[in-house]
Amino acid sequence: MAQKCEMKLLGSCGSPFVTRVKFVLKLKSIDYEYIKEDLANKSELLLTSNPGLQKVPVLFHENEPISESLVIVEYLDEILPNVHPILPLNPLDRAHNRCLAYYIDTVYCPWLKRFMLARDSKKKEEAKRLIIGGSAMLEEAFVKLSKGGTFFGGDEIGYLDVVLGCYLGWFKFFRIIFGFNVIDEARNPRLVQWEKSMWSHEVIRSVIPSDEIYMNFFKMLLGFLPPMPMHVRARI
Structure with missing residues (x-):
């Protein structure tokens, strides 16, 4: 209930x-x-x-x-601390989780947005390189923080799972629209398994928006960009 x-x-x-x-x-x-x-x-x-x-x-x-x-x-x-606890109980684990969440939102997420909205191939490739490096760091963090579990939170979905998991729909969008795997089987095998586990979770799967919603949101973001100069448009 x-x-x-x-x-x-x-x-x-x-x-x-x-x-x-x-x-x-x-x-x-x-x-x-x-x-x-x-x-x-x-x-x-x-x-x-x-x-x-x-x-x-x-x-x-x-x-x-x-x-x-x-x-x-x-x-x-x-x-509601007793209903599916999100943050780790251990203060040190909680601090590590918060630190990585800050990195995801202030560094990693802006790289994703930079890649998505880049107007020339050079800037897109630079953002792609940064994302690949960031995903490698997140792979290492997952191995350490999950302590052998399925999720960052161990056996249950926790704080970092919802922090990074909110981008799962965008990861899929990147694969479909840009042909780019943000996390890749060869580079990030543990994160790929984590991604599959998240998608198979009934709650997570039911909340992630549809591909159409992501496309509409992407078009809205493009609408916020200033008009592209003609001399730049000609080179793309």
């Missing part, structure tokens, strides 16, 4: 950060109302609930807004 919590989630389909919060809400069986946000025409609700960043997701609990996906994930874990 779902936990009775009066929550609302303001989000945009295709956003990995919104997907991340949805993972935790479903893993913890929390009922919530989803409010779809149009990032191309931001609502008054978003502007007033997250005026500093004006980004999704925003979680409303008892009418109080909470922003930033990692903050929301930890908040949900704190208010």
Whole structure:
């Protein structure tokens, strides 16, 4: 039976950060109302609930807004610690998890976005090289932190699984649209097995958006870019 919590989630389909919060809400069986946000025409609700960043997701609990996906994930874990715990109990493990999550969101994710939106082959190849190096580091971290388990969290999906797992749909999108394996069997065998395990998990599979949603989100991101100069367009 779902936990009775009066929550609302303001989000945009295709956003990995919104997907991340949805993972935790479903893993913890929390009922919530989803409010779809149009990032191309931001609502008054978003502007007033997250005026500093004006980004999704925003979680409303008892009418109080909470922003930033990692903050929301930890908040949900704190208010329902006994239902599918997300963060490790050991303080040192928790610190290592938080450090890697910071790397994923502030370094690795921007490389993915840079690759996706690059307008010339040189910049795309440079971003690709950085992503491959970052994926190798994540492979090493998985071997260490999973402690022989199926997931970063061991035998159960944990904090880093939802932090990195929110990009699984985008990894698939990269393979389909760009022909690029962000994580590759030859380079990252343990992460590939992790990816398969995540996709086979009922909760994770049910939350990841469709390929069509990712394509629409990609087109929206392209729409935010400034017009390409003619002399640049001619070289592509």
